[in-house]
Amino acid sequence: MIFSRVYFRWVARAGFLAAILLVLYFWHLSSLIEKRFSGRRWSIPSTIYSDITILYPGQAVNRELLHEKLFRLGYREVDDQKGMGKGEMRVSRDELEINLCDLDVPSRKRPGFPVLIRFDQCRIESIIDLSRNTAVPILELEPEELMSFFGKEREQRRIISFDEIPEHLVYAVLAAEDIRFYRHKGMDPRAILRAFFTNMRHAAIRQGGSTITQQLAKNYFLTPKRTLYRKLKELLMSLTMEFMYDKNEILEIYLNEIYLGQKGSVSINGIGEAAHFYFGKSVEGLTLAESATIAGLIKGPNYFSPYVNEEQSRHRRDTVLRTMHDNAWVSQEQLLSALSLPLNTAGFQVYGKKAPYFIDFLSLQLKELYAPEILSSLGLTIYTTLDTQVQSAAEKALARGLARLEKNNPSLNREEPGKKLQGAIVVMQPKTGYVLAMVGGRDYAVSQFNRVTQAKRQPGSAFKPFVFLSGLDAYSPASILSNEVRAYSVDGGLWEPQNYVTIPESRVSLRTALARSINVATVDLAVKVGIEHVVVTTEAFQFSTPFQPFLSLSLGAAEVIPLELARAYCTFAADGVLPYPLLFKTVKDEEGKILERRLMDIERIISPAKAYVMTSMLRSVTEEGTGSSLKNRGVGFPVAGKTGTTNNFKDAWFVGYTPDILALVWVGFDDGGSIHATGSSAALPIWADLIKAVPQYVSGDWFKMPPGVVKRTVCPESGQLFVRFKCPQRKEEIFLSDHAPHKKCSLHGHESSFQRFMGRFKDFFSN
Amino acid sequence: MALGLYGFVLWGCSRAVVVAPPVTPEDRSIQTGVPGKDIRELSPHAQASLRLTDQGRLLLEEGKAGDAIGMLERAINVDSTNGLNYYYLSEAWLYKGNFRAAEEFNGLARIYLKDSPQWMVRVSAQEDRIDELSR
Numbered sequence: 001m002i003f004s005r006v007y008f009r010w011v012a013r014a015g016f017l018a019a020i021l022l023v024l025y026f027w028h029l030s031s032l033i034e035k036r037f038s039g040r041r042w043s044i045p046s047t048i049y050s051d052i053t054i055l056y057p058g059q060a061v062n063r064e065l066l067h068e069k070l071f072r073l074g075y076r077e078v079d080d081q082k083g084m085g086k087g088e089m090r091v092s093r094d095e096l097e098i099n100l101c102d103l104d105v106p107s108r109k110r111p112g113f114p115v116l117i118r119f120d121q122c123r124i125e126s127i128i129d130l131s132r133n134t135a136v137p138i139l140e141l142e143p144e145e146l147m148s149f150f151g152k153e154r155e156q157r158r159i160i161s162f163d164e165i166p167e168h169l170v171y172a173v174l175a176a177e178d179i180r181f182y183r184h185k186g187m188d189p190r191a192i193l194r195a196f197f198t199n200m201r202h203a204a205i206r207q208g209g210s211t212i213t214q215q216l217a218k219n220y221f222l223t224p225k226r227t228l229y230r231k232l233k234e235l236l237m238s239l240t241m242e243f244m245y246d247k248n249e250i251l252e253i254y255l256n257e258i259y260l261g262q263k264g265s266v267s268i269n270g271i272g273e274a275a276h277f278y279f280g281k282s283v284e285g286l287t288l289a290e291s292a293t294i295a296g297l298i299k300g301p302n303y304f305s306p307y308v309n310e311e312q313s314r315h316r317r318d319t320v321l322r323t324m325h326d327n328a329w330v331s332q333e334q335l336l337s338a339l340s341l342p343l344n345t346a347g348f349q350v351y352g353k354k355a356p357y358f359i360d361f362l363s364l365q366l367k368e369l370y371a372p373e374i375l376s377s378l379g380l381t382i383y384t385t386l387d388t389q390v391q392s393a394a395e396k397a398l399a400r401g402l403a404r405l406e407k408n409n410p411s412l413n414r415e416e417p418g419k420k421l422q423g424a425i426v427v428m429q430p431k432t433g434y435v436l437a438m439v440g441g442r443d444y445a446v447s448q449f450n451r452v453t454q455a456k457r458q459p460g461s462a463f464k465p466f467v468f469l470s471g472l473d474a475y476s477p478a479s480i481l482s483n484e485v486r487a488y489s490v491d492g493g494l495w496e497p498q499n500y501v502t503i504p505e506s507r508v509s510l511r512t513a514l515a516r517s518i519n520v521a522t523v524d525l526a527v528k529v530g531i532e533h534v535v536v537t538t539e540a541f542q543f544s545t546p547f548q549p550f551l552s553l554s555l556g557a558a559e560v561i562p563l564e565l566a567r568a569y570c571t572f573a574a575d576g577v578l579p580y581p582l583l584f585k586t587v588k589d590e591e592g593k594i595l596e597r598r599l600m601d602i603e604r605i606i607s608p609a610k611a612y613v614m615t616s617m618l619r620s621v622t623e624e625g626t627g628s629s630l631k632n633r634g635v636g637f638p639v640a641g642k643t644g645t646t647n648n649f650k651d652a653w654f655v656g657y658t659p660d661i662l663a664l665v666w667v668g669f670d671d672g673g674s675i676h677a678t679g680s681s682a683a684l685p686i687w688a689d690l691i692k693a694v695p696q697y698v699s700g701d702w703f704k705m706p707p708g709v710v711k712r713t714v715c716p717e718s719g720q721l722f723v724r725f726k727c728p729q730r731k732e733e734i735f736l737s738d739h740a741p742h743k744k745c746s747l748h749g750h751e752s753s754f755q756r757f758m759g760r761f762k763d764f765f766s767n
Numbered sequence: 768m769a770l771g772l773y774g775f776v777l778w779g780c781s782r783a784v785v786v787a788p789p790v791t792p793e794d795r796s797i798q799t800g801v802p803g804k805d806i807r808e809l810s811p812h813a814q815a816s817l818r819l820t821d822q823g824r825l826l827l828e829e830g831k832a833g834d835a836i837g838m839l840e841r842a843i844n845v846d847s848t849n850g851l852n853y854y855y856l857s858e859a860w861l862y863k864g865n866f867r868a869a870e871e872f873n874g875l876a877r878i879y880l881k882d883s884p885q886w887m888v889r890v891s892a893q894e895d896r897i898d899e900l901s902r
Contacts, residue, residue, distance in 0.1 A: 054819075054845060058811020107826065107834035138818050431847045432840050575875055585837065599836045600843075602871055608878055659847045699812050701848050706878045 029240045036220060037245075041253065042157055042269075044379030044590065045150045046370075048359060049143035050386045051434075051585070052105055055117065056138050059124045060695035065389040067091065070098065072144055072354075072388065074280040074346060086112050087281050094119050097130070101281075103142050105383060106586045106594055115139065122695065144388050146354045149363075151376035154265055158272030159379075159590070160283050162252040168288045168330070169271065172295035173255065175323035178212040181251070186213045186242035187235055213238035216254045260294065261301040263349075268301075278306060280346030288330065289338040292320040307348045314343055355391045357440030357450045358384075362583045369587070369596060379590045385434035385582050387427075393693035394425045394437040394663075401686035402442055402667070409676055417446045421675065423667045423683075424451035425690065426563055430570035430662045432600040433579025436697075438563075449670070456545055456559040457668065461517040461626075462644025462653040462679065463556030465572065465614060468514050470537040471525045472610055477511040477617050478719035478733045478741065481521040481528075488523070488551055497523045497555060500645070500678075509719060511733070514617045515625030517643060519555055526554035540605045541568040541578060556644060566655065566664040572618065572640065573657040575706065576611035577602040609708030609736050615640045616734055626680050627654070633688035637700045641687075643679030650674060652682035661697040663687055710737045715745035723749045798851060816846030824855050832862045850879030850886065857893055866901035873897060 053069065055061070071077075075089045075098060084090065089098040096119070100112040114130040117139075127136040148156060174181050180188050188211050210218070217237035222230055241250060259267055260274040268277050271294055275283040279290050286294070296316035297304050306313040318339055325335040353359050362384060366375065374380070402423050406412045412421050420442060427437040440450030449455070471479075484506050487496040497519045505512075513521035526534055531549045538547055543565075547558045563581060571578045580601040587596040606614075618640035621627045626643045641656030652667040652675055665683040668675055675682055691698065711734050714720060715727035720741045722730045726748045735741070799806050799817060806814050819842035826835035836859045842852045857872035873894050880886040 054815065054841070056811060056815035056845075059815070107831070107837055138815055429844050429847075431843050434840075434844065575878060577871060577875075594833075597833055597837070599833070600840050602868070604871055604874075608874070660844075699810070699846065701846075704848060704878055704881070707881070 025236065026240055029237055030244055032221065033237070033241055033244060037253065042159070042256065043151050043153065043155065043377035044157055044159065045148040045155075046375045046378060046380035046382060047148045048146045048362065048382045048384060048584075050146055050355075050384060050388045050391075052103070052108075052143050053141040053387070053389065054138060055124060055127060055141065057124050057126050057135070060122055060698065061119075061124060062389065062393070062693050062695060063119065063122060065392055065693065066096075068392060069141070069144065069389055073101075073142055074276070075101075076280060076344075076346060084114065085281075086285050101142055103140055104592075105143060106588060106592075106597075108140065110140070143383060144354070146384070146386065146388075147359050148266075149372070149375035150266060151373070153267075155267050155269045156263065156273050156277075157256065157269040158276065159256055159270070160252075160272040162248045164282075164284055165252075165255065165271070166284060166286060166291065168324075169283065169286055169291035169295065170251065171324050171327075171329035172288075172291040172320055173212075173251075173271075173298070175292075175327060175329065176295040176320045177215070177298055179323070179327060181212050182247055184211060186238035186240075187211060210234075211238065212254050213241050213250055216250060216257065217241060219257055219259075258298055259301055260297050261305050261307075276346075278345055287338075287341075288334060289317065289321070289341045292324070292338065293317040293343060296320045306343045306345050310343055317343070353444075354388065355386055355438065356444040356448075357452065358386055358391070358435065358438040358583065360440075360448065360450060361438065361453050365583060366587075380595070381588050382584055383586045383588075384584045385429075385432075385436065386438075387436040390427050390694050390697070391437040391439075393690050394427055394439045397686050397690035397693065398423045398425050398439050398442065398665075400689060401665075401682075404685070405667070405675070405677060405682055412675060417443070419669070419671065420446075421667070422447075422451060422670055423665065423686065424455065424562055425663060425665050425686070426452045426566045427661065427663045427690070428566055428570055428579075428581065429660070430573035430657055431575075431577075431579065431659075433567070433570065433582045433602070434600075435581050435583050436661070447670075451666065451670075452562050454561070455666075456561055457651050457666065458556055458558070458646045459560050459565055459653060460556040460644035460646040460651060460679070461519075462565065462642050462655055463558070463560070464514060464517065464522050464554070465569070465618060465642055466538045466541070467522055467526050467529075467534050467554045468510060468617060469606065469610065469614055470529045470534045471510060472613060472736060472739070473533070474529060474739075475510055475525070476719065476733070476735045476739045476741070477509060477613060478714045478716070478731070478735070479510050480507045480717075480719050481510060481513050482506070482524045483508050483513075483518055483521045485520055488527070490551060495551065497551075507717075509716060511617050511620050512625075514642075515620035515623075517621075517626045522554050523551055526551060541571065543568065556646065562664055562666050565653075566662060569642075569655045569657060569664070570662055571605050572611050572614045573659065573662050573703075574602070574611070575608040575703075576604055576606040578605045607708060608706035612703055612706050612709050613734055613736060615703055618642055622656070626678075627656070627684060629680060629684060630656075630688055633685060634692055635688050637698055638702050639691075643684060645678040645680075648674045649676050649678065652677055652679040654679050654683035654687045656684075656687050656691070658698065659701050659703055660699050661691070661694070663690055665690070705734070708737050710735050710740050712740055714741060715748060718745045718747040720745045720747075720749075812846045813849065816842045816849040817851065819845060820849060820851050820855060823852070823859075827855060827859050827862065830862075832859045835859045836863075848879055850876055850883075853879060854886070854890060854893065857897070861893075861897060861900065866897055869897045870894075870901075 070089060075087055078084055078088045078090055084099040086099050087101050096117040099114045102112045103110045116128040116130055118125040127139050129136050214234050217234045221237060222234055256270040259269055261268040263277060268274050272283050274294050275281055275286055302308055304313050304316045321335055321338050324330045402421050406421060414420050422442050425439040428435055438452050440452045441447050483503055487494040499519050503518055508518060508521050531551055535547045535549045543560055545559050547553055567581055582598055585598055586594055588594050622630050622639045622641050627641050630639060639656050639658055644653030650668055650672050655664045665686045667682045711732055713722040713730050714733050715722045716729050716731045721744045723745045727745050806817055819838055823835045823838035826838055839852050839856045842849060853872045853876035857869045857876060860868035876890045880890055
């Protein structure tokens with residue numbers, strides 16, 4: 001009796017102690033869970049997006065590039081006549097019907113709607129909102145995802161709230177994983193027993209008895225090791241979780257957490273990301289059959305993936321659907337309808353960095369603002385200025401252009417991938433400084449060296465506009481320069497610049513000298529204005545490379561960075577203001593709050609009048625000078641530009657612009673080998689290909705003449721005012737009003753008509 | 768033959784059901800900066816740009832200068848010769864207190880609105896305001 005009382009007391013004490021320990025353990029677990037769940041639950045990679053695309057009636061478009069863009073945005077082409085779901089499109093010869101997805105960018109939100117775009121050849125004829133049967137004056141397409149900043153875990157996830165999850169997806173997940181989820185308290189003895197007997201019967205692990213809460217506890221807090229201790233801890237944790245959170249909260253965390261497949265080296269986590277990866281839509285838009293497919297993946301994401309084994313995936317989906325029906329979560333009719341559907345996936349796409357050179361350059365800027373850990377975990381959204389259609393056109397133009405050069409001149413072919421002929425393109429909107437496209441090399445996989453932002457190359461004649469700009473302080477486009485070869489003393493020696501081709505005229509105007517890229521006349525101008533003055537003028541354009549006051553600078557012997565050269569040319573296209581090259585516009589956090597905004601930043605460098613005169617002279621380059629082959633390449637609209645070729649044909653350049661767009665093309669070898677081609681034969685054709693592919697940026701408009709510019713009729717031989725009946729030729733020329741000629745032609749002004757006639761008579765017979 | 772013609776007419780009619788609506792009051796209220804011209808008389812890109820300018824103007828009226836500048840930049844990308852853009856960009860920068868930028872855009876507005884005497888008056892008044900406020 002005494003023994004049993006002592007025994008009972010000891011048992012009671014041990015039980016009491018065990019209960020206290022258990023309570024303490026629960027308390028420890030609850031604090032662990034609370035700490036984990038109250039803080040940030042997941043690392044979300046920040047994502048970089050392109051700019052939005054604007055479409056409007058009357059706009060010229062490249063339909064091929066537009067379709068490619070829509071595919072990249074995840075729109076799926078359907079050809080049946082049935083209604084289209086969100087994210088689907090139907091393409092015909094003259095029409096494009098799209099059921100648009102929602103647009104949500106800073107300062108602009110609109111829900112998706114069905115739209116019909118009619119084309120007249122390559123121009124948009126009309127845009128109709130089919131839901132309201134009204135014309136749409138401006139249509140904005142969503143920005144395109146370019147890259148995500150993954151952390152070391154390389155997980156991609158889109159967080160969704162429980163309210164966004166369609167009911168049938170919830171039931172599908174319950175059917176696949178835990179039918180009695182809403183009835184148990186974290187563990188399900190029935191499921192454990194069922195699993196036990198199933199496994200005994202098959203003498204193997206065929207079924208698990210884990211509830212959704214247990215799975216969550218395992219995924220979040222425990223290792224995948226199969227030990228009794230871990231199983232016990234999992235059980236206690238799930239009981240604690242059920243005590244702390246309601247069922248919907250647990251399910252929401254679970255559905256955002258679960259691993260649902262692999263996209264290359266990146267894992268797909270959570271149903272939000274899975275909906276996009278497998279079906280190209282947000283979770284709200286998933287159909288019953290699609291929900292069942294995703295729910296079926298949880299058991300074996302890669303085994304049941306529709307991208308890996310369509311048959312297995314469909315079989316698993318059907319099992320889930322039947323279980324849903326068995327539990328009265330879908331009707332017989334819904335079941336039969338869903339079972340009859342094929343697996344219509346979005347199509348497998350690996351995560352690849354689009355516009356990689358642009359992204360690399362942008363990343364450098366972003367990393368000055370945010371630490372890499374922030375970029376890989378806080379789920380920031382970064383909107384850039386990149387136009388993916390222009391980027392695509394630039395990439396294609398460069399690839400084609402370099403291949404063409406190699407084909408035409410086999411000596412340019414080099415076997416070693418790292419030594420192949422290279423090229424670079426940067427496209428900017430000159431007035432805003434938006435960088436629309438950047439191709440830093442021929443193949444990013446071979447070389448990540450960005451030739452737009454990192455290369456320092458001699459610009460050759462592409463530098464001449466800065467010499468002529470310096471000249472505008474004292475001269476006009478009609479002023480006459482000497483084209484007689486002469487030797488200059490340089491550093492104790494003699495330097496005798498030569499022209500690239502023979503130019504018979506001994507005197508040429510500034511306009512002609514620039515248009516025909518005449519070296520001798522350019523050096524003459526540099527000498528007249530002073531090379532120091534050229535350096536001072538050029539420094540205002542904020543090149544980071546140094547310029548020394550040597551006469552050879554006037555022929556482009558000093559190195560420049562291509563992006564800086566493009567930016568400097570923007571000044572001529574932007575009425576004299578130098579824009580800051582913009583790559584990103586806004587950074588917003590997960591709640592949509594704007595953290596950073598970059599707006600166009602401009603600085604006046606030269607007067608609008610000087611910019612206009614420079615543009616006018618640079619237009620002569622493409623009309624009558626070294627760039628005149630543009631016309632033969634299908635570029636019929638006005639363009640201002642300049643070719644550039646360096647000594648021994650090491651570099652070929654073309655920088656061309658309109659009021660709407662500016663593009664710089666460089667071609668050369670990284671090791672400075674000769675490409676045996678000029679800017680006009682190597683770089684200009686690439687520019688023409690590119691610009692023809694983006695008709696949306698070609699308005700055909702030209703610059704408006706600003707105040708401070710006047711037109712005069714001059715004698716082209718003297719550059720002075722034309723004298724009627726005396727000067728043999730006349731020419732309309734523009735001048736800065738301060739430098740407009742006011743003297744009559746001194747060459748012919750005093751000749752009588754008879755003298756002029758005799759002069760012409762003599763010329764006729766002497767030729 | 769008759770049936771084919773009937774079918775063709777029906778097809779044609781079905782295509783013609785949706786037509787661009789007439790000029791709406793909203794369209795009429797959009798300023799063009801081009802004397803005597805309605806927005807519908809301008810080139811397609813000029814129209815599109817002006818519509819964006821108008822959205823920018825409305826954002827500015829709501830006091831959202833940053834959003835307005837973003838929208839007006841977009842309008843420049845569509846038509847860089849749209850003078851009203853520069854006028855409102857100048858207003859937006861003035862609102863943000865950046866007088867240098869306001870002055871630059873006022874200068875551009877002067878170039879691109881020079882054909883509109885009515886707008887040139889406003890551009891000059893804007894210039895005076897910038898001068899006054901920057902003092």
